[in-house]
Amino acid sequence: MTVISKSKNRAAAIGEAAAAGARPLTGNEAIARGAWEAGVRVASGYPGTPSTEILETLARYPVDDLQAQWSTNEKVALDVAIGASFAGVRAMASMKHVGLNVAADALMSLTYIGVNGGLVIVVCDDPGIHSSQNEQDTRLFCRLAMVPCLEPSDAQEALEFTRAAFALSEQFDTPVVIRSTTRLSHTRSVVALGSRVVPPSRGFREDTKKNVMIPAHARARHPRLIEREQNLAAFFEQNPLNRWEKGDAAIGVITAGTPYAYVKEILPGASVLKLALSYPLPMELIRDFALSVGRVFVVEELEPAIETEIRAAGIAAAGKAYFPRTGEFSPEVVRAAFERAGVLEPQPKPAPWPVQSTPRPPVLCPGCPHTMSYMAIRALNARVAGDIGCYTLATIEPLRSIDTCVSMGSSIANAVGMSKAGTEDKPIIATIGDSTFLHAGIPPLIDAVYNNANITVIILDNHITAMTGGQDHAGTGRTLRGEGTTRIDFEQMVRACGVKWVRRVDSYDVGQMHQSFREAVAFKGVSVVISDRPCVLDPVRIRGPVFAVALDACTACQSCMNLGCPALGWDDTTVEGRHKVKINAELCIGCTLCAQSCPSDCIRPVSPAA
Amino acid sequence: MADTETSPPTNVLIVGVGGQGVIMVSKVLAALCQLHGLQVKQSEVHGMAKRGGSVFSHVRFGAQVWSPIIPHGETDILVALEWSEGLRWLDAMRRDSGTFIADTQQIVPPIAFRDRRPGARSGYAPQSPAAVLEMVGTGFALDATRVAAGLGNTRIANTVLLGALSTALPFPVEGWISVLRDFVPPHTVAVNLKAFQAGRDWVESGSRPAEEAARPAGARVAVAARGHRLEITEAWCKGCDICVKMCPERCLRLDERGLAELANPAACTGCRVCEWLCPDFAVRVLDGLGQPVA
DSSP states (O other), X not given: OOOOOOOTTHHHHHHHHHHTTEEEEEHHHHHHHHHHHTTOOEEEEOOOTTTTHXXXXXXXXXXXXXXXXXXXXXXHHHHHHHHHHHTXXXXXXEEEHHHHHHHHHHHHHHHHHOOSSOEEEEEEEXXXXXXXXXXXXXXXXXXXXXXXXXXXOSHHHHHHHHHHHHHHHHHHTSOEEEEEEHHHHTEEEEEEOOOOOOOOOOOXXXXXXXXXXXXXXXXXXXXXXXXXXXXXXXXXXXXXXXXXXXXXXXXXXXXXXXXXXXXXXHOTTEEEEEOSEEESOOHHHHHHHHHHSSEEEEEOSSSOHHXXXXXXXXXXXXXXXXXXXXXXXOHHHHHHHHHHTTSSOOOOOOOOOSOOOOOOOOOOOTTOTHXXXXXXXXXXXXXXXXXXXXXXXXXSTTTOOOOBOOSTTHHHHHHHHHHXXXXXXXXXXXEEEHHHHHHHTHHHHHHHHHTTOOOEEEEEEOSSBTTTTOBOOTTTTBOTTSOBOOOOOHHHHHHHTTOSEEEEEETTOHHHHHHHHHHHHHSSSOEEEEEEOOOSSSSSOOOOOOEEEOTTTOOOOOGGGGGOOTTEEEEEEEETTEEEEEEOTTTOOOOOHHHHHOTTOOEEEOOTTO | OHHHHHSXXXXXXXXXXXXXXXXXXXXXXXXXXXXXXXXXXXXEOOSSGGGTOXXXXXXXXXXXXOOSSOOTTOBSEEEESSHHHHXXXXXXXXXXXXXXXXXXXXXXXXXGGOOOSTTOOOOSOOSOHHHHHHHHSEEEEEOHHHXXXXXXXXXXXXXXXXXXXXXXXXXXXXXXXXXHHHHSOGGGHHHHHHHHHHHHHXXXXXXXXXXXXXXXXXXXXXXXXXXXXXXXXXXXXXXXXXXXXXXXXXXXXXXXXXXXXXXXXXXXXXXXXXXXXXXXXXXXXXXXTSOBOO
């Protein structure tokens, strides 16, 4: 362990840090700060781990400085930013990697149009799939869209690159992508801050040949893209954002983004070319670097985006021959690769400690209203198309009642397809959360009605975007800044889509839930149940009277344990070798679901007097 | 300063279950390091945190820190806010010099109760804290949640562990206290400071210099399941077998050298019969804070 010597300059160092305005920030907070410093006027996005905190941070800056908003989905968010750019101000859209798939249609035209006010798209990748459905590499998207892709490696660069991205966008008439990863977005380190400079608005620039993408105009724009690509690459041949760190000439490492930190950790002496931009590449700089060293390695997470380009340019380099194409990098992953390449001696690995831990998969919270929806669904023996949200956890024990989950809003159309295939005797159900329904669930619901599919759609309305930590949406009646606004009424919305059988049920009313689900499934055609209860965590943490098990009456049937509620556990007493149930009073929020499920009526509220 | 500029960073890994305050502990530590002019990186994964899942946060500090995550097996101090989470991350710790600080509190996930057959056992980590501590070398297992409950708020167990952690790092205590004040809600400052001190006392009372002078080296300390500790001074034990015979829970035995040892820590209730009856004062029962039981 490091011994920290007493620095005589400690007090002075603190003073300097304060004067220079240095603050510990996460990568996401630094990106928001960089956008604010660059004078962004309009920012929009849709929540998605690990990108969510970018807009939440921006919303804490004064309302006079910028408009920040949650949009219905990522495509809408990008279109809002494009509109602001048309209108002549700097604009930003933020999203997670799979969000860019939703926004891709707008992006592919935007790249032809270019920008008026600078436009930056922040995309946060999730290598290792901590909280996503895949680990696609945004850098390949940038190549497809021919949009420059900046890759900061720490929070300080996140701020600086974001600030630089707006100027770059305006200079080269292009949207610019800032590509973050989970590790960068959620790592906090000290960042030196700058001040905000707002460029004057450029106003709307009337230029239909640039702003209206009809075939004649688009054909004229395409060659401009290729020219832009070459200009950008040339610009970055001599740019201080790229860093050539001269070291041991035997080994040269070309890297960008978070992997840079792992390279410095594992091979502190190597020569390093740290690229700021992973597309387009400054190939002459790379060629000079490669010629100055012995073996050249490309260290990049996920796809060989840089390596493929370099090798296509005829430069000898090794990358994915040693480094994995899947998963998140870490110091040990990078070390193992350099060991395979013969650069480092293999280190002996100690045998694991002979200890046994406990698996701890994520679970639905005590009192989660989704719990009862899936208990009732399970009783129907149905085929269930799931969707994306906390409720995807109903896939695993003990609820185990979701059969498929594809992408945001997929559930309803997946159910339509299953019903049209005609192979299932079971009732076909789609389950979708409120935020996900607004994001991408309305067009498939219209499709189901239009094509007269025999399905039941259950909208799990918990009045919040819960999975990402409790963000507002059009169905909550509040904006990102917490102001009141028009609240979308799901029942009216569903009826307007042409659904004839609609019912709203309280998710805590066990009898009504079972009855309504049975009736909905019996209806021939599209039926919709809105299972309605607010999330127990957001926007307010809900706590009701705590319940307890009357042990003398408990028969240890453990029916209540089917709920999978984290507040329910085993008591020490048993009946015929089975444990009676104990309720953890610290965790119980008084939802009553276990009490309603108990066949021997032994779960009762703890009276305040007792 | 020369030695710090070349020495590697210090690595602290803080683990627990969503909602326990892992992030608070790591933020306090990171802020303290920054105050001391050190470079610090703090990295966490949230997203599943609110879903009762496993949560961890890496804090690395020193003159120069590159990787935001601790290389595997190089954690200097592992702080576990929940017992089984500590075991999950044990391999991340340095074999020779790592320090393990863990709350013995158990948060049993629903999946551990899945087997409902008669006679089924819970799937929770089976080993006792004493057995694990014996393996890892430098380790502290304290019932921080019980200590926190004694102070009237189980939610400040993380601050008790922060106090224990503070004894393992070379920062002056005043710095810890001033940073802690900034990070906890204003109305909880007083109780958090008490919890912090309780954590410090718990660790420090186990190795008070005066006590060490009075009691010869080689005292064997075993942690019993209920948070208290049994200390047997081997140099004074003559193997008379009185404690073994008189223990109501039959949890003591003589080891192969004929010296008393706590064989079944899980059964020990801390009744102190052994302490009262030992003719050589070789047995002491200490409470969860390492204080002799009053």
